[in-house]
Amino acid sequence: MxxxxxxxxxxxxxxxxxxxxxxxxxxxxxxxxxxxxxxxxxxxxxxxxxxxxxxxxxxxxxxxxxxxxxxxxxxxxxxxxxxxxxxxxYLLGKQVHCSPKLGIYNVVETLTLTxxxxxxxxxxxxxxxxxxxxxxxxxxxxxxxxxxxxxxxxxxxxxxxxxxxxxxxxxxxxxxxxxxxxxxxxxxxxxxxxxxxxxxxxxxxxxxxxxxxxxxxxxxxxxxxxxxxxxxxxxxxxxxxxxxxxxxxxxxxxxxxxxxxxxxxxxxxVRHGRHLKVRIGDVADAGKHLISNTRFDDFRALIGDVAVNEEKAQAVMTEEVARLLKVEDGDTVRLVEM
Missing domain, CATH: 3.40.630.30 (Gcn5-related N-acetyltransferase (GNAT))
Known part of the structure; x- marks a missing residue:
């Protein structure tokens, strides 16, 4: 993993x-x-x-x-x-060269250094x-x-x-x-x-x-x-x-x-992510999720099997996944379904 x-x-x-x-x-x-x-x-x-x-x-x-x-x-x-x-x-833009008297209207693309x-x-x-x-x-x-x-x-x-x-x-x-x-x-x-x-x-x-x-x-x-x-x-x-x-x-x-x-x-x-509490246990009904801990200097993220308990707002994961994320029961993780 x-x-x-x-x-x-x-x-x-x-x-x-x-x-x-x-x-x-x-x-x-x-x-x-x-x-x-x-x-x-x-x-x-x-x-x-x-x-x-x-x-x-x-x-x-x-x-x-x-x-x-x-x-x-x-x-x-x-x-x-x-x-x-x-x-x-470079920004790709347009420049218009137009002369109504001559009936000429040209649009040319330009690259401008920005x-x-x-x-x-x-x-x-x-x-x-x-x-x-x-x-x-x-x-x-x-x-x-x-x-x-x-x-x-x-x-x-x-x-x-x-x-x-x-x-x-x-x-x-x-x-x-x-x-x-x-x-x-x-x-x-x-x-x-x-x-x-x-x-x-x-x-x-x-x-x-x-x-x-x-x-x-x-x-x-x-x-x-x-x-x-x-x-x-x-x-x-x-x-x-x-x-x-x-x-x-x-x-x-x-x-x-x-x-x-x-x-x-x-x-x-960013829009679909949510915070859930960790519970280590059975993941029989798990689905693939992108998971990260909420630590700054010890940040960890992975894709693993997690079963979501909506009633308790819990992310149920195996001991291995929890260990790799450096989290324990009751810790908070960020979760996005893949």
């Missing part, structure tokens, strides 16, 4: 291996020891000193196999984007290792974040977003970046992807075009991938769409992958 828990120092070797496996375009996990260690340190500090409200906190989780102890996935929440380091996106997501909360660093891509594991890894958001909503922004990896090939070549590289830069996509991942973003402000880009001036290949998602990222996008996330025209500045968003209070798992 997979259990979600906060990342720990002992997870560094596995985190580095996951960074290698994630490949090009997975900006939030660069293959850089110092950056990966900083992420672990940042998360540990965020969990150790609970903020009074929203702050520049990183809540980094791993999925651990309870049978083997192996870490098989990562997922994270960035509470407050773009305060210490600018967070850039910092519109500054202060928003980001869902990030979702990666499930290949050997664990089965059953409900992907759903657990994605949806566990919403249980944490719901339980500690005061620590997050009401606008929750997620960047979806855009289109690139096995060598890391992005059709969208290829056009930008030709006209504005002299770096390939893997290089800019890596520099962004390690926080060296100064070149963006220095070299990015300052004015809106007319989409019809881009290459055919670049236009075709605007708002499109990498094949390996489509399952993650579908899970977010099930939760109510939608694309509102924002795309990544390097690969043009879509950024999707949702109001925190409208996320399905």
């Amino acid at each position: 997979l259990v979600i828990r906060p990342i720990e120092q002992r997870d560094f070797p596995t985190l580095k291996q996951i960074a290698i496996e994630s490949g090009h375009g997975f900006t939030s996990l660069p293959v850089n020891d110092e950056i990966l260690q900083n992420k672990i340190d940042h998360s540990i500090a965020s969990f150790a000193g609970r903020a009074a409200g929203k702050g520049e906190c990183l809540y980094f989780f791993v999925a651990e196999d309870s049978d083997t102890g192996d870490v098989v996935g990562t997922t994270a929440l960035e509470a407050d984007l773009g305060l210490s380091s600018p967070f850039y996106t 910092n519109d997501y500054t202060g928003s909360t980001e869902l990030c660093t979702l990666f499930l290792r290949e050997q664990a891509r089965k059953g409900l594991n992907g759903r657990l890894l994605s949806k566990c974040r919403f249980m944490f958001l719901a339980e500690f909503s005061e620590l997050f922004d009401n606008r929750v977003m997620a960047e979806m990896r855009g289109v690139s090939d096995e060598q890391g070549k992005s059709p969208f970046w290829s056009w930008l590289q030709e006209h504005f830069f002299s770096m390939d996509f893997p290089t800019v992807d890596y520099l962004t991942g390690i926080g060296q973003k100064g070149f963006i402000a220095d070299l990015m075009p300052k004015y809106p880009i007319y989409v019809n001036l881009l290459s055919k290949e670049a236009r075709a991938v605007i708002g499109k998602t990498h094949d390996k990222t489509r399952p993650a996008l579908r899970l977010l769409e099930e939760e109510g996330f939608s694309w509102r025209g924002y795309v990544d500045i390097f690969d043009a992958g879509p950024s999707v968003e949702c109001d925190l209070r409208q996320i399905r798992t």
Whole structure:
């Protein structure tokens, strides 16, 4: 059974291996020891000193196999984007060129560089290792974040977003970046992807075009991938769409992958979650549920069999499930039916 828990120092070797496996375009996990260690340190500090409200906190989780102890996935929440380091996106918009005298009316699409997501909360660093891509594991890894958001909503922004990896090939070549590289830069996509991942973003402000880009001036290949998602990222996008996330025209500045968003209070798992008291006992009439404890620094979540006693407002679970969640009889858990 997979259990979600906060990342720990002992997870560094596995985190580095996951960074290698994630490949090009997975900006939030660069293959850089110092950056990966900083992420672990940042998360540990965020969990150790609970903020009074929203702050520049990183809540980094791993999925651990309870049978083997192996870490098989990562997922994270960035509470407050773009305060210490600018967070850039392109916004796909429209420009009208009209001349009534000549009877001409043209609408053209534009890409405008923005910092519109500054202060928003980001869902990030979702990666499930290949050997664990089965059953409900992907759903657990994605949806566990919403249980944490719901339980500690005061620590997050009401606008929750997620960047979806855009289109690139096995060598890391992005059709969208290829056009930008030709006209504005002299770096390939893997290089800019890596520099962004390690926080060296100064070149963006220095070299990015300052004015809106007319989409019809881009290459055919670049236009075709605007708002499109990498094949390996489509399952993650579908899970977010099930939760109510939608694309509102924002795309990544390097690969043009879509950024999707949702109001925190409208996320399905947040809306449907409820608190119940734990009772350890017979689960003969159990159904699959997403369950989390209500602890902050010792958060746990999993998908398990639970029988709900509506009259007593109880979640009836086995000793194993209770042990993995670190709860006992009478404790409170958050529950969502799968």
